Structures are given as C-alpha cells and as structure tokens.
Amino acid sequence: MQLQVNSxxxxxxxxxxxxxxxxxxxxxxxxxxxxxxxxxxxxxxNGPKAGADDxxxxxxxxxxxxxxxxxxxxxxxxxxxxxxxxxxxxxALEHLVGKLDVKATSTGRQASPVGRxxxxxxxxEEEFLDKQDELDR
Numbered sequence: 001m002q003l004q005v006n007s008x009x010x011x012x013x014x015x016x017x018x019x020x021x022x023x024x025x026x027x028x029x030x031x032x033x034x035x036x037x038x039x040x041x042x043x044x045x046n047g048p049k050a051g052a053d054d055x056x057x058x059x060x061x062x063x064x065x066x067x068x069x070x071x072x073x074x075x076x077x078x079x080x081x082x083x084x085x086x087x088x089x090x091x092a093l094e095h096l097v098g099k100l101d102v103k104a105t106s107t108g109r110q111a112s113p114v115g116r117x118x119x120x121x122x123x124x125e126e127e128f129l130d131k132q133d134e135l136d137r
Contacts, residue, residue, distance in 0.1 A: 001035045008043040027086035057085040
C-alpha cells in the first residue's frame with residue numbers, strides 16, 4: 001500500500017507527514033494487501049484564523065479492482081481530524097470487504113443442492129441394484 005500525504009494551508013513538514021502516514025497506516029494495516037494507494041489530504045479551512053472544526057482530513061483509498069473510496073472528517077485539531085478520517089475509512093473498507101465476503105458465502109450455498117443430488121443418485125443406484133438382484137434370482 002502506497003501512502004501519499006498532501007497539505008493545504010498547513011506547514012507540511014517531514015515529521016508531520018510521517019506522523020500522518022503512521023496514524024493512517026496503523027488504522028488500515030489489515031487492508032494492506034487489498035489497497036493499492038491511499039491519498040491523505042489535510043487542510044486548515046480558515047487559514048490563519050481560528051474556528052471550530054476548521055481542520056479537515058480527507059482520505060481517498062483505492063482498493064484493487066474496485067472504485068475509489070473517499071471519506072473526510074473535520075475537527076478542532078489536526079490530530080482529531082486525521083484519527084477521525086482514518087477510523088471512517090476503516091469502517092468503509094470493513095463494509096466493502098464484508099459485502100465481498102457475503103458474495104463468496106452465497107456462492108458456497110449453491111453447492112448444497114449438488115450434495116442432495118448425489119444422495120438421490122446413490123438412492124437410485126441402490127434401487128437399481130436391488131432390482132437387478134431380484135431379476136437375477
């Protein structure tokens with residue numbers, strides 16, 4: 001999984017980018033093989049002015065073979081915004097993977113009529129052999 005961090009109106013130091021990458025990576029670690037790239041955008045909505053919920057984090061994840069998923073979270077601090085967006089993305093990916101698991105399970109259910117068919121074939125074979133035995137007598 002490739003992580004890319006972009007910042008707007010926030011000083012994007014290497015230390016900040018490493019912290020954001022580590023936070024998001026820790027939250028999405030179990031989906032490492034499922035994702036090709038994750039883009040993280042952090043911004044200060046009001047610029048230098050203070051305000052409620054003015055820090056924003058948007059995360060865009062690109063799962064293999066699926067459409068990109070995007071979530072965003074606003075908070076009073078950059079820390080809360082990144083953690084909130086990472087948690088939302090984890091939930092979105094769990095939902096997507098859960099839907100994929102349901103499809104795999106439902107195709108497994110189609111195998112059960114085949115098992116019944118095999119039982120019916122065995123009964124027919126037994127009946128046939130019984131009739132052959134009667135004819136041979």
